[in-house]
Structure formats: structure tokens, C-alpha cells
Amino acid sequence: MRTLLTNIVAAAVYVAVCGQASAQDISLRLLHTTPVDLYQALNEGFLAGHNTMRFRSDPAQPDYDVLTQNLLRGAIAGDLPDVVFQGYNRARLTIERGVVVPLDKFILGDANLAVEGYPPAALEMCALNGKPYGLPFATSVPIVYYNLDLVAKAGRDPHALPSDWNGILALARDIKAASRDKMAVFFDYATTGNWTFQALLASFGGQMMTADGGVGFDNEAGQRALSLLAAFRDAGQVDMSRSQAWQTFSAGGLGILISTSSLLPQFEQQSAGNFQVGTGAFPMTAPNGRLPAGGNCAMIMTKDPTKQRAAWEYIRFASGPFGQTIVAMKSGYIPMNTQAVEDPALLGAYYKEHPNYLTAVKQVPILTRFESFPGDNSMKLTTVINDHLRTLMLNQAQPHEALAAMTKDVKALLRK
Numbered sequence: 001m002r003t004l005l006t007n008i009v010a011a012a013v014y015v016a017v018c019g020q021a022s023a024q025d026i027s028l029r030l031l032h033t034t035p036v037d038l039y040q041a042l043n044e045g046f047l048a049g050h051n052t053m054r055f056r057s058d059p060a061q062p063d064y065d066v067l068t069q070n071l072l073r074g075a076i077a078g079d080l081p082d083v084v085f086q087g088y089n090r091a092r093l094t095i096e097r098g099v100v101v102p103l104d105k106f107i108l109g110d111a112n113l114a115v116e117g118y119p120p121a122a123l124e125m126c127a128l129n130g131k132p133y134g135l136p137f138a139t140s141v142p143i144v145y146y147n148l149d150l151v152a153k154a155g156r157d158p159h160a161l162p163s164d165w166n167g168i169l170a171l172a173r174d175i176k177a178a179s180r181d182k183m184a185v186f187f188d189y190a191t192t193g194n195w196t197f198q199a200l201l202a203s204f205g206g207q208m209m210t211a212d213g214g215v216g217f218d219n220e221a222g223q224r225a226l227s228l229l230a231a232f233r234d235a236g237q238v239d240m241s242r243s244q245a246w247q248t249f250s251a252g253g254l255g256i257l258i259s260t261s262s263l264l265p266q267f268e269q270q271s272a273g274n275f276q277v278g279t280g281a282f283p284m285t286a287p288n289g290r291l292p293a294g295g296n297c298a299m300i301m302t303k304d305p306t307k308q309r310a311a312w313e314y315i316r317f318a319s320g321p322f323g324q325t326i327v328a329m330k331s332g333y334i335p336m337n338t339q340a341v342e343d344p345a346l347l348g349a350y351y352k353e354h355p356n357y358l359t360a361v362k363q364v365p366i367l368t369r370f371e372s373f374p375g376d377n378s379m380k381l382t383t384v385i386n387d388h389l390r391t392l393m394l395n396q397a398q399p400h401e402a403l404a405a406m407t408k409d410v411k412a413l414l415r416k
Contacts, residue, residue, distance in 0.1 A: 025052050026052075026053060026054070026306065026307060026310040027053075027054040027055070027056060028053070028054070028055055028056070028082045028083055028302075028307065028310060028311055028314060029055075029056045029057075029058065029081040029082045029083070030055055030056070030057045030058065030081055030082070030083050030084075030085070031057070031058045031061070031067065031070075031071065031081040031083070031084045031085070032057065032060060032061070032067075032084070032085035032296075033060060033061045033062065033063060033064060033067055033085065033087075033296070034060045034061075034062065035060075035330075035331065036060050037330065038138070038326075038327065038330045038331050039057065039060075039085075041326050041330045042317075042318055042323060042326055042327070043055050045317070045322060045323065045326050046314060046317045046318075046323075050313075053310070053314075058081060063087075063192050064086065064087025064089065064090050064192055064193070064296065065087075065090070065192055065193075065379055065382065067084075067086070067087070067090075068086070068087070068090045068093060068094065068379065069379070071084060071086075071094065071099070072097065075097060075099045080099060080301045080302075081301055082300070082301055082302035082304075082307055082311055083298060083299065083300055083301065083302070083311050083314065083315065084100070084298075084299050084301055085137055085138070085296045085297070085298055085299075086100075086126070086134065086296055086297060086299050087192065087193065087294075087295070087296050087370075088125050088126060088292075088293055088294065088295060088296060088297060088369070088370040089192070089193035089195065089292075089294075089370040089371065089372040090193070090372060090378075090379075091125070091126040091128075091133065091134060091297060091299070092128055092371075092372055092374065092378075093372065093374075093378050093379070094133075094299065095126075095128045095133050096128070096374070099301055100133050100134070100299045100300060100301055101133070101299075101300040101301065101302075101303075101308060102131050102132070102133055103132045103133060103134070103135070103300070103312075104131055104132060106308075106312045107123070107132060110312075110316070113316075116320055116321060116337070116339060117320075117321055117337040117338040117339030117340060117341075117342075118319070118336070118337060118338075119336060119337075119338055119364060121293075121336075121367050121368070122135070122136050122319070122336050122337075123135070124369060125139075125293055125297055125336075125369060125370075126297035126299065133299055134297030134298055134299040134315075135297055135298050135315050135316065135318070135319035136293075136295070136297050136319055136336035137295070137296055137297055137298045137315075137318050137319055137323075137327065137336075138262070138295040138296050138327055138331065138333040139293050139294070139295040139333055139334045139335075139336045139367075140260045140261045140262040140293070140294040140295045140332065140333050140334060140360065141199075141260075141261050141282060141291050141293065141294065141334065141360050141363045141367070142188075142195070142196050142199045142258060142259060142260060142261070142282045142291070142294070143258075143259075143260075143261045143264075143279050143280065143281060143282055143359055143360055143363075144161075144168065144256065144257070144258050144279065144280040144281070144282065144283075145249060145256070145257040145258075145259065145263075145264075145267060145277060145278070145279055146158070146161060146255070146256055146277070146278040146279070146280065147249070147252060147254065147255050147256075147271075147275050147276075147277070148275065148276040148277065148278045149252070149275040149276060150175050150178075150179055150182060150252075150255040150275070151171065151175065151255065151278070153175075153178050153179055154171065154174040154175045154177070154178040154179070154255075155174065155178065156171060156174060158276070158278060161278060161280045162280070163280065163281070163283060164283045164285075165228055165231075165283050165285070168185070168256060168280075168283070169185075169231055169232070169235050171255075171256065172184040172185035172232075172235045172236065172255065172256050173235060173236075175255035175256070176235070176236050176255075179255070182252075182253050182254065182255060183236065183237075183238055183248060183253060183254045183255070184235060184236045184237075184254075184255045184256065185232055185235055185236065185237055185254075185255060185256040185257075185258075186232075186237055186238070186240075186245040186248075186249075186254055186256070186257050186258070186259075187229060187232040187237060187258045188242055188245060188257065188258055188259035188260070189229060189386075189389050189390075189393065190241075190242060190386045190389065190390065191242070191260075191294075192382070193370065193372055193382055194208070194382055194385045194386060194389075195260075195292060195294050195370060196258065196259075197225065197229075197385065197389060198292050198370065198371065199282060199291055199292055200224075200225035200228060200229070201216075201217055201221050201222060201225050202289065202290040202291060202292055202368060203282065203283065203284050203285050203286065203289040203290070203291065204220075204221040204224045204225060204285050204286050204289065205221055205285075205286030205287075205288050205289060206219060206220075206221025206222060206225070207221075207371070208371045208372075208373075209371055209373055213373065213374045213375075213414070214411075214414065215407055215410050215411055215414070217403075217406075217407070218403065218407040221286075222403050222407075223399060223400065223403055224285075226389075226392060226399035226400075226402055226403050227399045229389065229392055229393060229399075230392060230393075230398070230399050232393075233392070233393050233395060237393065239390075239393060239394055242259070245257060245259075246259070246263060246266075246267075249267060250266065250267055250270035250271060251270075251274075252271065252274050252275045258282070260294055260332075261279075261332050261333070261334065261359070261360035262294075262295070262331055262332040262333050263332055264277075264279065264332035264356060264357060264360075265331060265332050266332075268356070277356065278356065279356045279359040279360075280359065281359055281362065281363060282363070284366065289366065290366050290367070290368040291363055291366050291367055291368065292367075292368055292369065292370040292371065293336075293367045293368070293369070293370055294370060295333060295334075297319075298314075298315035298318050298319060299315075300312065300315065319336065319337065320337060320340075321337050321339040321340040321343065321346060322340075322346075324336060324337040324340040325340045325346045325347055328340065328347055328350075328357070329347075329350075332357070332360070334360050334361055334363075334364060335347060335361070336364070341361060373410075373414060375414065375416075376416075377413040377414070377416060380413060381410055381413055381414075384406070384409050384410065384413065385406060385410065388402050388405055388406040388409070389402070389406075391405075
């Protein structure tokens with residue numbers, strides 16, 4: 001891995017020296033979430049070809065909701081970074097507040113953008129009304145993690161993992177029967193922006209909201225999504241926080257975990273010598289099933305024209321083949337750049353040797369936008385929906401009851 005990263009940096013230096021404009025004697029202030037070492041590696045790669053550039057990072061935020069709250073406070077005080085790595089689901093709110101710069105003028109003036117491996121969905125992830133405001137940086141999808149040792153102990157073939165929800169639930173029951181001191185399954189439902197709930201809706205052919213910003217889950221897709229969550233509850237899911245579930249899986253105490261692909265490096269490192277980790281795709285139930293892209297895009301906030309040009313060069317590197325290779329090597333995020341994935345000198349050979357990572361990459365063709373409700377209550381709605389999901393998972397409501405209550409509360413907040 002270290003050798004590949006060294007080669008990436010060397011190639012980035014060559015590209016910078018042989019054609020790109022230099023961003024010299026400029027300092028950019030950055031705001032992003034964790035992991036800090038990912039952004040440090042990105043900056044080091046960029047600085048290898050722009051050695052007079054300087055970066056100053058604000059304290060890393062724990063998640064995109066906290067980042068957004070601090071960003072909105074900074075907007076009121078007139079204290080904003082030059083570049084923000086904003087969550088896909090909070091991009092709309094950030095754009096609506098008028099604090100980020102549209103990128104169309106930079107894109108139109110960048111002849112190389114179209115040939116550097118950006119998939120069609122890349123510019124749509126952080127766009128509003130057809131106008132792009134960000135370039136994709138760190139992208140993830142929900143996947144299924146397996147403790148292959150517990151799978152084998154349950155009498156199942158670790159090389160023939162289930163591909164649908166019924167098969168996953170059946171395997172969970174077998175794991176529970178064979179390893180009564182372990183937790184069988186955990187569906188990571190209480191995510192930022194209701195991401196995994198939105199993924200369930202999209203996999204059933206549904207959507208979080210309608211085209212006009214109304215409730216989109218008060219239908220069969222919503223009922224099926226909640227019924228599936230209840231099935232995980234009935235299969236023995238224990239009420240615990242997301243971080244506790246991640247720790248339990250890393251320690252070998254959980255058989256199946258449905259969560260973000262970005263956790264894969266952490267799980268492989270922490271499970272080494274203890275048990276083997278396997279991965280599977282998030283099942284698609286409907287023919288038109290999709291997956292909302294998690295993660296963030298790089299957005300420009302500075303109003304200074306000189307800094308804007310430097311910031312554009314920086315976020316182009318971050319979202320381009322070299323930056324996306326760094327992202328993939330330093331995290332479990334998916335490179336949103338086909339050149340990075342296919343080039344044997346970048347990630348092509350790496351993915352052939354690491355099939356667990358390829359699981360998420362194969363889902364890029366079905367990615368869709370990670371939506372969030374419009375208006376001032378956008379962030380509050382996330383909490384309200386998660387509260388209703390937790391009521392369901394605690395067996396304090398049945399799926400139809402949870403759906404009716406959640407729909408009522410969401411509609412009330414949307415009217416305010």
C-alpha cells in the first residue's frame with residue numbers, strides 16, 4: 001500500500017509540473033469530518049506538486065450534522081472556511097443558504113474534466129436545480145459484513161453467502177442457534193440523514209421524498225422497509241448504539257452487520273488474527289432498486305477570486321484519479337472516478353487482490369442522490385425519523401403504526 005501511494009504522489013507531481021496551473025503562495029482553510037489521516041494524505045499528495053500551497057484545517061467534525069451546525073453558525077458570524085467537505089445529504093441545505101460557490105464556470109473552463117473518469121452521476125451528487133456546487137470526494141454505500149468464522153460455525157459455506165434479505169435473515173437465525181453467546185445480526189438504522197433507511201426505501205423502488213419535497217415513504221415501499229427492519233428486530237437485534245455495534249463486530253461478537261462500506265479497513269485491521277471478514281452487496285429487491293451515495297463532496301466557499309481558482313485546482317485533484325486513489329487506499333470509501341478504478345497503475349490491480357473492497361465499487365452503477373428534506377427543519381427531521389425507527393426496533397410499535405406516526409410527524413414539520 002505504501003509503495004502504491006508513493007507512486008501516486010510521484011504521478012501527481014508529474015501532472016502538476018507538466019500542465020496544470022500552479023496554486024502558489026496561497027493558504028486555504030479547510031473544514032471536514034474524520035478520519036483526519038485521510039485528509040492529511042490528500043493534502044500531502046496535492047502539495048507534492050504545489051509546494052508553495054498551504055492548508056489550515058479547522059478541528060475535524062464527528063459527523064456531517066455537527067459540521068453543518070457549525071457551518072451555519074459560521075455563516076451568521078461571517079467566519080467560513082475556503083473549502084468544505086460537506087455530506088451529500090446536507091449539500092442542499094448548504095446551497096440553499098447561499099454560502100457555496102457554483103462550479104459551472106470552472107467546469108466549462110476545464111477541458112480535461114470530461115476525459116478524467118467522472119461517472120455520469122458524479123456531478124449530480126451535490127447539485128441543485130441542475131447546477132453543480134461540489135465534486136465528489138469520499139463516497140460510500142451500505143454493504144453487508146459477515147464474520148465468516150461464525151458463518152462456518154453455523155454450518156454454512158463462507159464462500160456462498162446469501163444475496164437477498166430472506167437468506168441473510170435465515171443465516172442470522174442459524175448463527176444465533178450455533179453461537180448463543182454472540183449477537184447474530186445488526187442493521188445500522190440510526191444513521192446521519194437516515195441514510196440506511198433511505199437505502200432500504202430506494203432498494204424497494206421507493207424514495208424518501210417526492211419531487212416537490214413532500215413525504216415519499218408513505219406507501220408500499222415504506223411499509224416494506226419498516227417490515228424488514230422489524231424482521232431484523234425479531235431475529236435478535238439488540239438495542240445498542242452504532243459505535244457499540246461496530247465494536248462488537250470488530251471483537252468477533254456479531255455475525256452479520258449492515259453498515260457503511262467506509263468501515264472495512266477498520267474491521268479488517270481489528271479482526272486480523274481473530275476471525276475473517278467477508279462482504280456482500282446491499283440486496284436490491286425492486287428491478288429499479290437504487291442506493292443513495294453516502295459520504296461527501298468538496299465545495300468552494302471563499303469569495304476571493306484568486307483563492308477560488310486555487311480551491312478549484314485542489315478539489316479537482318481530490319476528485320480526480322490520483323486523489324480518488326488516495327481516498328480508496330486510506331479508507332473504505334469508493335473512488336468516484338472510473339480512471340482510478342480501471343487503471344492497473346492506480347487501483348485496477350489492487351481491487352483484483354482485495355475482493356472485499358470490490359463489493360462496494362460494483363454498486364457504483366446503481367448510485368443515486370442522498371436526499372434530504374428542504375427547509376429549516378431539515379436536520380430536525382433526521383432525529384424525528386430515527387426516533388420512530390428506534391421505537392419500532394424496541395418493539396414498541398409495529399411497522400404500520402411506526403409508518404403512520406412517522407408520516408404524521410414529518411408532514412407537520414414540513415408545514416412549519
